Amino acid sequence: MLCLLALPGLAGCGGTYLLQAARGQWQVMSERRPIERVLADPATPGALRRQLAEIQQARVFASRELGLPDNRSYTTYADVGRPFVVWNVVATPEFSVEPLQWCFPVVGCLAYRGYFREAAAREYGERLRAAGHDVALGGVTAYSTLGRFADPVLSSMLRYGDLDVIGTLFHELAHQQVYLPGDSSFNEAFAVTVEQEGLARWLRARGREAEFEEYRARREVQVEFVAVLRRSRERLAAEYARPGLDATTRRAAKARTLAALADELRALQQRLGPRRGAGIGAWLERGLNNAHLASVATYWDCVAGFEQVLAAQGGRLPDFYAEVRRLAARPAAARRATLCEGPPERAPELGPSPGPATALAPATPSPVAAEGRR
Numbered sequence: 001m002l003c004l005l006a007l008p009g010l011a012g013c014g015g016t017y018l019l020q021a022a023r024g025q026w027q028v029m030s031e032r033r034p035i036e037r038v039l040a041d042p043a044t045p046g047a048l049r050r051q052l053a054e055i056q057q058a059r060v061f062a063s064r065e066l067g068l069p070d071n072r073s074y075t076t077y078a079d080v081g082r083p084f085v086v087w088n089v090v091a092t093p094e095f096s097v098e099p100l101q102w103c104f105p106v107v108g109c110l111a112y113r114g115y116f117r118e119a120a121a122r123e124y125g126e127r128l129r130a131a132g133h134d135v136a137l138g139g140v141t142a143y144s145t146l147g148r149f150a151d152p153v154l155s156s157m158l159r160y161g162d163l164d165v166i167g168t169l170f171h172e173l174a175h176q177q178v179y180l181p182g183d184s185s186f187n188e189a190f191a192v193t194v195e196q197e198g199l200a201r202w203l204r205a206r207g208r209e210a211e212f213e214e215y216r217a218r219r220e221v222q223v224e225f226v227a228v229l230r231r232s233r234e235r236l237a238a239e240y241a242r243p244g245l246d247a248t249t250r251r252a253a254k255a256r257t258l259a260a261l262a263d264e265l266r267a268l269q270q271r272l273g274p275r276r277g278a279g280i281g282a283w284l285e286r287g288l289n290n291a292h293l294a295s296v297a298t299y300w301d302c303v304a305g306f307e308q309v310l311a312a313q314g315g316r317l318p319d320f321y322a323e324v325r326r327l328a329a330r331p332a333a334a335r336r337a338t339l340c341e342g343p344p345e346r347a348p349e350l351g352p353s354p355g356p357a358t359a360l361a362p363a364t365p366s367p368v369a370a371e372g373r374r
Helices: 007-013 015-030 035-040 046-064 118-130 155-160 162-177 184-205 209-241 247-276 278-286 290-300 303-312 317-328 332-339
Strands: 076-078 086-092 102-104 108-110 113-115 134-140
Touching: 015 113, 035 046, 035 076, 046 162, 046 184, 086 118, 086 290, 113 118, 118 134, 134 290, 155 162, 162 184, 184 209, 184 290, 184 303, 184 317, 184 332, 209 247, 209 290, 247 278, 303 317, 303 332, 317 332
Parallel strands: none
Antiparallel strands: 086 113, 086 134, 102 108
16 A cells, blocks of 8 residues: 655644654655665675666666656665555445545545554554444555655565565656545556556566566456455445444344455465465455455556556557546546446456657556555
């Protein structure tokens, strides 16, 4: 999951929340070192040196070939000293699959709330649970300040491997390309689309066909997993919308639907096998609730729609960005009708011909991962 954190937008969050956000942001910024300096340091471990060198190449690729912003973001490195930089809290009412919203100036309303300390996130999550809400909490490896700060490459971004860190880079830069205040589903699905398209082009440009095919296989698993969750979320929404039911009846219907979802996920895990279905077990161990389903929906419900928009533009990313900006100007209901009709039944073809680089103008979490990536 992504934590979009812009300090000017936190004034309405309360003093304690503002203080932890300001302190956490300052700590991250104070740890920044130019990547060139880290590479030149003889004390830099070889594995980190190799990763940062590839990230430098991906940063250039992002601007030259994907048309993402060419600025100082991701030209520095910061070791945050922990596995995740931020922990995000997602919550829903007991009988709703729609996430609570937290609204701030500048960034608008978000479907999650981020904390730089895990203990603070868990404390807030417990307060929400005590109020009767379903809650999901996940660590995230990166967040965007929408270009207001020169965001660094974070040590937490490196935990999932080379391909994931490059995808994270494309995802976060996509938020600087197009961002619509107050619509988390629009913003995250757009960034996931750019991330996936960018990774496909990155691998093809380097002739890494074996990795590309593995990436396609992972994408197929993601599509199938998200489709299972979405069907269950729709069933829950229908149950919650039934008139005249008391809380006891609604809880029983909710429990039946979530138990059926768990059975369906176990069957999917068994069919995929231990390697491809490994992340599903972590989902089941954490337990299923409305908030878990809502968190996936925020990132994935509208991806298929954005992919169709990209295909309609012939894979030309500048035209895609322009069309996305036009969609962002439409009323929310019209945007959602255009983009979020439903997930594809199979993974779409990835990485259409990008065309000449000179035509470009200057950015999932994997839903089956045990923790949110951003």
